[in-house]
Amino acid sequence: MIEKSEKTGITEIARLAKVSKATVDRVLYNRGRVSEDTREKILNICKDLNYQPNILAQRLASDKVYKFAVLIPKYSRDNPYWKYPLKGIENAEEEIENYGVTIKKYFYDLKDIHSFRKESLQILTSKPDGIVFAPEFKRESKEFSKKCAHNKIPYIYIDSTLPKQHNLSYFGQNTYQGGYLAGKLMSLHLKRYSEVIILNFANELENYPHFMDREKGMRDYFAHNNFHGKITTLNISPDQEIELKELIKGKIHHRTRGLFITSSAHKVARQIQKIGKGRLLIQGYDLTTPNLKYLENGIIDFLICQKPVTQGYLAINALFDHLVQKKEIQKENFMPIEIITKENYQYYLDSNN
Amino acid sequence: MIEKSEKTGITEIARLAKVSKATVDRVLYNRGRVSEDTREKILNICKDLNYQPNILAQRLASDKVYKFAVLIPKYSRDNPYWKYPLKGIENAEEEIENYGVTIKKYFYDLKDIHSFRKESLQILTSKPDGIVFAPEFKRESKEFSKKCAHNKIPYIYIDSTLPKQHNLSYFGQNTYQGGYLAGKLMSLHLKRYSEVIILNFANELENYPHFMDREKGMRDYFAHNNFHGKITTLNISPDQEIELKELIKGKIHHRTRGLFITSSAHKVARQIQKIGKGRLLIQGYDLTTPNLKYLENGIIDFLICQKPVTQGYLAINALFDHLVQKKEIQKENFMPIEIITKENYQYYLDSNN
DNA sequence: TTCAATTGCGGGAACGTTCCCGCAAAAAAA
DNA sequence: TTTTTTTGCGGGAACGTTCCCGCAATTGAA
Numbered sequence: 001m002i003e004k005s006e007k008t009g010i011t012e013i014a015r016l017a018k019v020s021k022a023t024v025d026r027v028l029y030n031r032g033r034v035s036e037d038t039r040e041k042i043l044n045i046c047k048d049l050n051y052q053p054n055i056l057a058q059r060l061a062s063d064k065v066y067k068f069a070v071l072i073p074k075y076s077r078d079n080p081y082w083k084y085p086l087k088g089i090e091n092a093e094e095e096i097e098n099y100g101v102t103i104k105k106y107f108y109d110l111k112d113i114h115s116f117r118k119e120s121l122q123i124l125t126s127k128p129d130g131i132v133f134a135p136e137f138k139r140e141s142k143e144f145s146k147k148c149a150h151n152k153i154p155y156i157y158i159d160s161t162l163p164k165q166h167n168l169s170y171f172g173q174n175t176y177q178g179g180y181l182a183g184k185l186m187s188l189h190l191k192r193y194s195e196v197i198i199l200n201f202a203n204e205l206e207n208y209p210h211f212m213d214r215e216k217g218m219r220d221y222f223a224h225n226n227f228h229g230k231i232t233t234l235n236i237s238p239d240q241e242i243e244l245k246e247l248i249k250g251k252i253h254h255r256t257r258g259l260f261i262t263s264s265a266h267k268v269a270r271q272i273q274k275i276g277k278g279r280l281l282i283q284g285y286d287l288t289t290p291n292l293k294y295l296e297n298g299i300i301d302f303l304i305c306q307k308p309v310t311q312g313y314l315a316i317n318a319l320f321d322h323l324v325q326k327k328e329i330q331k332e333n334f335m336p337i338e339i340i341t342k343e344n345y346q347y348y349l350d351s352n353n
Numbered sequence: 354m355i356e357k358s359e360k361t362g363i364t365e366i367a368r369l370a371k372v373s374k375a376t377v378d379r380v381l382y383n384r385g386r387v388s389e390d391t392r393e394k395i396l397n398i399c400k401d402l403n404y405q406p407n408i409l410a411q412r413l414a415s416d417k418v419y420k421f422a423v424l425i426p427k428y429s430r431d432n433p434y435w436k437y438p439l440k441g442i443e444n445a446e447e448e449i450e451n452y453g454v455t456i457k458k459y460f461y462d463l464k465d466i467h468s469f470r471k472e473s474l475q476i477l478t479s480k481p482d483g484i485v486f487a488p489e490f491k492r493e494s495k496e497f498s499k500k501c502a503h504n505k506i507p508y509i510y511i512d513s514t515l516p517k518q519h520n521l522s523y524f525g526q527n528t529y530q531g532g533y534l535a536g537k538l539m540s541l542h543l544k545r546y547s548e549v550i551i552l553n554f555a556n557e558l559e560n561y562p563h564f565m566d567r568e569k570g571m572r573d574y575f576a577h578n579n580f581h582g583k584i585t586t587l588n589i590s591p592d593q594e595i596e597l598k599e600l601i602k603g604k605i606h607h608r609t610r611g612l613f614i615t616s617s618a619h620k621v622a623r624q625i626q627k628i629g630k631g632r633l634l635i636q637g638y639d640l641t642t643p644n645l646k647y648l649e650n651g652i653i654d655f656l657i658c659q660k661p662v663t664q665g666y667l668a669i670n671a672l673f674d675h676l677v678q679k680k681e682i683q684k685e686n687f688m689p690i691e692i693i694t695k696e697n698y699q700y701y702l703d704s705n706n
Numbered sequence: 707t708t709c710a711a712t713t714g715c716g717g718g719a720a721c722g723t724t725c726c727c728g729c730a731a732a733a734a735a736a
Numbered sequence: 737t738t739t740t741t742t743t744g745c746g747g748g749a750a751c752g753t754t755c756c757c758g759c760a761a762t763t764g765a766a
Contacts, residue, residue, distance in 0.1 A: 011722070019745070035743080057409075059751090060410055062724055098408050188542045337700060343690075344689065364753090372716080373715065379714090385714095386712095391715085407752050410752035411753055412721090414721050414752075414753040414754040416754080
């Protein structure tokens with residue numbers, strides 16, 4: 001309980017420069033109407049004192065409210081993944097609402113390209129100061145990015161990214177590296193002539209670059225570490241769930257020791273539980289509730305996860321730092337690749353993942 | 354750029370209650386000198402409006418400065434671990450210094466129990482509002498804890514903890530679980546009658562509960578998963594580094610497939626590099642610069658790591674939340690157990706780990 | 707009964723900014 | 737030259753709190 005010490009505020013600068021606070025303010029924020037002489041004098045004093053504005057006072061005095069918009073897929077019981085980035089976004093919101101920031105959330109349907117278009121137009125008419133969105137639909141996202149740029153609204157990608165765009169930043173996975181690491185873990189368990197099945201839950205892989213990258217990552221690991229066994233890819237449409245059991249059963253034989261699902265593993269795990277797991281090492285993605293059950297009971301051995309909550313949290317904070325704090329933002333931000341098992345999943349559950 | 358909307362401030366409450374702002378303030382912060390009637394009236398209005406104080410204005414108006422003290426081991430080239438929690442502490446400091454918080458850091462020498470005593474006394478005479486410290490020396494830390502409590506200074510443990518203390522919170526590892534997970538990874542690589550060496554870099558294990566817990570974790574994993582091989586423990590004093598090579602060489606034979614070092618692995622890795630690694634799977638702790646080299650060149654296979662940067666960051670933030678924001682703090686906070694490999698270590702390097 | 711102490715409350719400056727308004731001096735236009 | 741516009745700057749209210757000071761009313765002590 002000591003009195004505040006340093007007082008390198010705008011008033012002190014004004015006093016030293018023998019001008020008023022208003023003039024200092026004009027210089028600092030380029031509001032014009034200042035002579036070049038006084039401008040330089042003030043800037044020099046600021047440098048000497050290493051002046052850092054008091055952001056509390058700034059936000060308190062300013063009547064400006066920052067409006068952020070978020071556009072992400074809506075989560076469902078079937079695909080709860082997007083619950084987690086949303087959680088992170090809300091965490092960030094709580095922290096910065098005192099600074100006069102409001103966040104409006106928009107959701108689109110992953111199965112309905114029109115919903116993306118519709119919501120993105122909504123966002124533009126609301127004229128936010130910054131946008132965070134998940135560019136799952138490639139073409140539409142590029143279009144939206146262009147419109148954002150045209151309206152001079154900074155935008156940040158989350159979860160996946162697009163090349164050659166003017167996004168302020170990206171927060172998400174490095175899917176290839178995740179697959180590569182999965183390959184390493186898998187290889188610990190493989191013998192000389194074992195077989196591995198890679199299972200993509202999609203028919204047309206072009207629309208799911210995440211899945212492709214993960215598969216490529218694993219295959220490359222094996223290639224770089226001269227694995228002599230066999231790798232089989234199985235592409236199954238999500239609608240084929242009913243035949244899933246037979247499809248898998250038909251592919252597994254006595255040499256099969258690994259099963260890598262390039263997305264959520266719970267549907268497969270359910271079937272494997274019926275068939276019997278045997279010596280199969282099963283890897284999948286994301287620490288979601290349906291997956292959790294099979295991680296706990298030992299069907300799924302590893303889940304790979306890239307901090308979905310943190311993705312949302314950091315993306316919002318980046319926008320805040322850029323717009324409010326005027327800080328520099330890193331363009332590429334890959335989340336660490338986490339390996340979740342029965343033994344450590346508890347520590348990933350409710351904290352900031 | 355819209356004007357701020359809601360105005361549920363203290364002035365609004367005062368207006369509704371037909372009293373002055375000062376009275377509302379007295380009620381809210383129990384400064385006394387208010388009649389029971391007005392007290393209740395004001396509290397009701399606050400509840401109705403769901404009043405949340407504006408922390409920016411609070412910190413701005415208040416002339417109170419919070420002084421935090423931090424006491425952790427000093428880091429060295431030999432043991433760079435403590436660099437990372439310090440980093441997290443400094444990150445947190447940057448964020449909250451605008452709120453009128455100053456953090457004074459004290460360092461002690463892990464090999465010199467007196468330095469801990471000396472620094473902790475220093476801290477007490479400086480009368481901080483809160484303390485974060487690493488209770489590495491058991492007896493002295495308990496004593497210090499008692500003194501803190503006596504002076505009514507809240508204190509938070511970091512990195513390791515002590516039972517039955519009145520610490521506000523703990524941020525750190527769950528060492529047992531880390532060892533257990535290491536056992537799981539190890540087991541992927543083991544065959545039916547393989548051998549594993551557990552290496553503790555210490556003579557008297559009682560002083561290193563972390564090491565003991567890690568060993569126990571691994572042994573328990575094997576016990577729970579009926580591993581039939583042999584587990585050998587090797588306790589080596591840190592001064593014995595010269596004979597290290599021979600010591601290890603003597604223990605490894607053709608069935609040895611795993612080496613688990615319960616602390617930093619780089620010294621062992623250096624010797625293994627000379628001996629030749631063979632089929633050995635090597636696991637150690639912490640993503641520090643010396644370890645990194647051997648992770649990159651493939652000598653070390655896994656490093657287990659528990660977010661040392663985050664530990665520091667969160668501990669300071671907890672103190673802030675408790676003292677400044679008057680929030681509830683969770684007592685036990687285990688960091689997630691991260692598994693670092695050649696393939697993913699880059700993503701753990703400079704971000705907030 | 708008188709005087710002191712206590713209780714209950716209001717006024718208002720201060721925190722470090724933002725930003726509107728006003729005004730003299732200088733420059734440009736007439 | 738006179739009038740208008742522009743430039744350069746200062747004054748000061750406001751943001752939502754904290755907290756000191758002052759003062760009337762009530763209570764207690766003598």
